[in-house]
Amino acid sequence: MGKISYTKTAYDNLDDFVYAHAVHPVTLKNGISIGGGTMYPEVNFTLPTMLVNEGTFPEVINIYKEIATGISERANILQVPGFVAEIELLPQTTFVPKWGIEIAKVVNDIIKENEAKTGTKGAVRQTPVDIREGRELEHMWHGKHWDSVLETFEGSAKAGTELLAIESIGGKYVHDEGLMYADIEKVIFSYATLGCPDMERLWTEIVRIADENDVVAAGDTACGFANTSMVLADGKMIPEVFAAIDRVCSAVRTLVAVQVGAKGPDKDCGYEGVYLKAITGTPISMEGRIAAVAHLSHVGNVAISLADLWSNESIQHIKLLAAYSEVCSFEQLAYDCRLMNEGTKRGKDTALLLRDLNADTDSPINATAYILRPDIVLEISKELVKVEDNYFKRTKAAAMLAADALRKGYDAGRLALSDKEVKQLDKIRKTIDSITEDEQEFVKNGIAKTKALRPEVYDLA
Amino acid sequence: MSDILEKISLAIQEGEEDEVLEHVDEALGEGISAQKILDEGLLHGMGIVGERFTSGDAFVPEVMSAADALNGATAVLKEKFIEEGVTSTGKAVIATVNGDLHDIGKNLVKLMLEANGFEVFDLGTDVKQESIVQAAKDNNADIIALSALLTTTMAEMGNVVKAIEEAGIRDQVKILIGGSPITQGFADEIGADGTASNAAAAADLAKQLI
Missing domain, CATH: 3.40.50.280 (Cobalamin-binding domain)
Known part of the structure; x- marks a missing residue:
């Protein structure tokens, strides 16, 4: 298929832009309809402290069996309407695709056996690690790293995992360099010149694999990009306004997956998914307060306002008083979903009240929370899609629109920012203004100024 | 602290590499030792940036710019360090x-x-x-x-x-x-x-x- 160009948002009216409802829901083989009116929990987990190698792999498999069994049993007890279990593979289990595939198979088999036995609907999202980095990387789009990622997808799809996702990293090292200097021009370069073209290549392949195996190409996330930025900002290491602007820029990159055929649900840690939902109408997974087990954030409540799946990000498998940690985390997600679904059941006014209560509790005190507000998301998205569908132009416009929205929010007293942050916001805005309109010149400057770039692996040499 | 060492320290704090190099050259012209330039100019400035970072008054990018300026200056002073037997921390x-x-x-x-x-x-x-x-x-x-x-x-x-x-x-x-x-x-x-x-x-x- 060709690349879809979005020139208008999927939503006109803010009142239609709400959690659990997407314009284009994704319906799984067992009938779970993500974005079709019900919010489902999406639980994620990782291994405890241990080495993963040939010798320990049988133990690894046993732990994944224990996890899948524990979650399925808790899902039965809580009578959830359905759930998704996400396997975020580790580097070792993507470098050796047969390991990642075996993990997918055992988790999926247990969840499907439980479904057949009890009627509790479950599905698996398989997320290989994007291992295309390091000194041994030959090229982003061919060579052993590329082959291992695609082999893991292919094998996992054949093993029954119905949703395929990845936290892709094209341009990440250049983005990291941009973060260390709070250099918005370099961040835009990392997305527009490196990340977006990489997404086109990678997601075209993932969509092909999904189509051939009758599964769903779900979505990507700016985890290695805007999440790094957000975590650094939360640690007061870079300005929070920078992280917020970065988040909106990242939406242009994450959107590419859908432009080349992904259907959603977008990946949980991609907080920019709200922009994806606004523009494309695809469902999204989000993480917030229940993800406190994985990292600090200032967006614990606002993140649920537009979520279709509700996730915990990740938790390491350890025994707690009640049960294993991932089972406890799953239970918390299930209760949040119950509450939100009751809101939907009581009618639009209640759902909108729940949406806005969650948004309003976070957004006045943090820049990222502010740009995740449904009204701000829709406002920025409507302007963004008016810009020519060109990665450079849209990413630069995203930065500008985000900076202006933050300034407007601050001026109106809707967003509190320290003097230091306001100074940084003005500085970033001036830098955006100073970026050339000439894309060729922009790319040439970007290549010349970036230490972390190996242009040849992106065919830019 | 002499004026020129203070200028080096300030330029480090501002992350202005060109200014740092200019002042380092000036200090060498005044006969100030590389050790003194390092301790009382470069690392003095860097120490202040580090304190500002620790107390939450500076962000990483400011530390990065200061560190780049420091590295630029130490590269220029490398030969002098060897001559004077100056060692790193x-x-x-x-x-x-x-x-x-x-x-x-x-x-x-x-x-x-x-x-x-x-x-x-x-x-x-x-x-x-x-x-x-x-x-x-x-x-x-x-x-x-x-x-x-x-x-x-x-x-x-x-x-x-x-x-x-x-x-x-x-x-x-x-x-x-x-x-x-x-x-x-x-x-x-x-x-x-x-x-x-x-x-x-x-x-x-x-x-x-x-």
Whole structure:
């Protein structure tokens, strides 16, 4: 298929832009309809402290069996309407695709056996690690790293995992360099010149694999990009306004997956998914307060306002008083979903009240929370899609629109920012203004100024 | 402090590399020793930036610009340092361990070590234990700093500690470990010399240990 160009948002009216409802829901083989009116929990987990190698792999498999069994049993007890279990593979289990595939198979088999036995609907999202980095990387789009990622997808799809996702990293090292200097021009370069073209290549392949195996190409996330930025900002290491602007820029990159055929649900840690939902109408997974087990954030409540799946990000498998940690985390997600679904059941006014209560509790005190507000998301998205569908132009416009929205929010007293942050916001805005309109010149400057770039692996040499 | 050393310190604080180099040249012209330029100009300025960062008054990008200016000046002064026998605070080898591809935390620690006058040899991410041991030997390292973000790669840190012991250099180096899942208890368990909760604290710990 060709690349879809979005020139208008999927939503006109803010009142239609709400959690659990997407314009284009994704319906799984067992009938779970993500974005079709019900919010489902999406639980994620990782291994405890241990080495993963040939010798320990049988133990690894046993732990994944224990996890899948524990979650399925808790899902039965809580009578959830359905759930998704996400396997975020580790580097070792993507470098050796047969390991990642075996993990997918055992988790999926247990969840499907439980479904057949009890009627509790479950599905698996398989997320290989994007291992295309390091000194041994030959090229982003061919060579052993590329082959291992695609082999893991292919094998996992054949093993029954119905949703395929990845936290892709094209341009990440250049983005990291941009973060260390709070250099918005370099961040835009990392997305527009490196990340977006990489997404086109990678997601075209993932969509092909999904189509051939009758599964769903779900979505990507700016985890290695805007999440790094957000975590650094939360640690007061870079300005929070920078992280917020970065988040909106990242939406242009994450959107590419859908432009080349992904259907959603977008990946949980991609907080920019709200922009994806606004523009494309695809469902999204989000993480917030229940993800406190994985990292600090200032967006614990606002993140649920537009979520279709509700996730915990990740938790390491350890025994707690009640049960294993991932089972406890799953239970918390299930209760949040119950509450939100009751809101939907009581009618639009209640759902909108729940949406806005969650948004309003976070957004006045943090820049990222502010740009995740449904009204701000829709406002920025409507302007963004008016810009020519060109990665450079849209990413630069995203930065500008985000900076202006933050300034407007601050001026109106809707967003509190320290003097230091306001100074940084003005500085970033001036830098955006100073970026050339000439894309060729922009790319040439970007290549010349970036230490972390190996242009040849992106065919830019 | 002389005017010119104060100017060097201020230019470092502002991260203005060109200005720093200009003032360093001026200071050398005035006959000020490279040691004095380093201690009372460059590292003085860097110390203030480090304090501002620790107290939350500066962001990482400001520290980065100051560190770049410092590195630019020390490159210019290299010959003078050799002539005068000036040495760095210490030598540190830093790496993210085998199997782990995360590097932001490592980069922040590297930055803070450099800001504190360490000569840092950055081996990158996903580094095998034999490469870490070899780099420590080749560079006569005082510190080996190891990073891991995953629960499945932190155990590799224990293997690196063992490899350092087996290579017979354990008593010559101090081993620092860091990353989200790392605790002091884990550091003690694998025989590392310590861990810290953030990059600035890691650099302070490195200084204390050598």
